[in-house]
């Protein structure tokens with residue numbers, strides 16, 4: 001299931017030195033010691049989420065347990081600018097509770113957060129603590145009271161792994177979200193997945209500079225480590241970066257086509273791109289210039305766990321292990337979903353064939369989406385003034401010839417054969433209902449990777 005010869009490029013440009021995974025695309029199909037080829041299967045995961053280590057509502061054990069008990073196979077608790085290590089700390093993203101006297105914390109480790117009498121970002125409340133105690137027992141939350149402040153100890157990644165990870169059942173991957181923005185505060189967030197060391201956020205003039213410098217710094221800091229770099233939530237807060245930024249940086253191979261924390265919070269501009277169109281704009285350019293294509297992930301980026309987790313990624317691998325999952329992700333053998341599943345995605349170099357894993361009666365549609373070689377690559381700028389829900393922005397508006405439906409099938413199986421004039425093709429599956437939203441807001445839906 002190779003999409004193009006980009007795998008080597010990807011490994012070279014994504015900053016990994018994971019020689020072990022560079023053994024050929026079919027490594028996971030190779031025979032095991034019994035001589036049988038291990039069967040590949042789909043693993044569901046979420047590589048972007050928050051808990052009280054930064055500004056998520058629940059304490060970490062409550063959050064991780066939620067995924068483990070809701071059908072997820074792997075997760076990365078990716079808090080803002082922090083890794084859940086055992087270093088003694090009292091401050092983090094948006095808060096600083098440093099006590100005047102550290103005597104009570106002699107010999108202690110990890111991050112401690114004060115229980116706040118009032119709710120609000122990014123506070124820890126009594127309610128959040130009680131929730132975890134109710135689930136795991138009162139002795140599972142360690143607290144120290146100094147004067148009128150009660151400090152709660154955050155559970156470290158190593159402790160969470162000990163508590164929740166199970167071989168072949170549930171995999172925990174370390175990581176964090178680089179969170180910050182330009183000098184003018186345009187936000188640029190990026191996840192480093194499968195790393196345990198955090199470097200300070202690199203601010204700069206433009207999103208492109210931040211991406212480029214952060215990517216390069218990652219290569220330096222995580223040299224020799226097998227990790228992933230993702231460009232997060234392109235539409236958040238409101239057109240904070242442009243497809244042009246990722247066109248300029250072909251080394252960035254992963255982005256979030258579906259980040260459900262932006263859902264409903266910001267409306268796209270009527271003329272502006274949405275995340276799925278963003279994807280096609282970048283890939284039209286990349287395919288036309290024979291560059292490795294941009295791959296789309298689904299993430300819920302949850303902070304408030306009373307909101308549904310409506311986006312995730314499903315990866316095909318022979319085993320639930322970081323090397324196997326990352327190898328599949330780099331090959332594009334995964335899909336983003338907010339409710340539907342593929343049973344099969346096959347690309348033989350010419351034809352993309354997909355089959356929907358039907359779990360609910362209904363009418364389904366498969367859309368094969370791509371861009372033709374004669375597309376119009378030009379763009380125009382629309383200036384949007386600051387409004388009640390949006391900052392002022394200059395939005396790049398692209399041609400309708402990008403990301404068109406090449407073919408559509410009503411049903412649960414279909415295939416599309418690339419024509420000489422096509423640059424690439426990807427499949428999107430939707431369940432037809434009363435209200436069919438477009439782009440990343442289609443729900444329930446799933447998105448295959450692009451192939452060429």
Ligand SMILES: [Zn+2]
Pocket residue numbers: 177179189232233
């Ligand atoms: Zn973010």
Ligand SMILES: [Zn+2]
Pocket residue numbers: 048049050177301
């Ligand atoms: Zn986030």
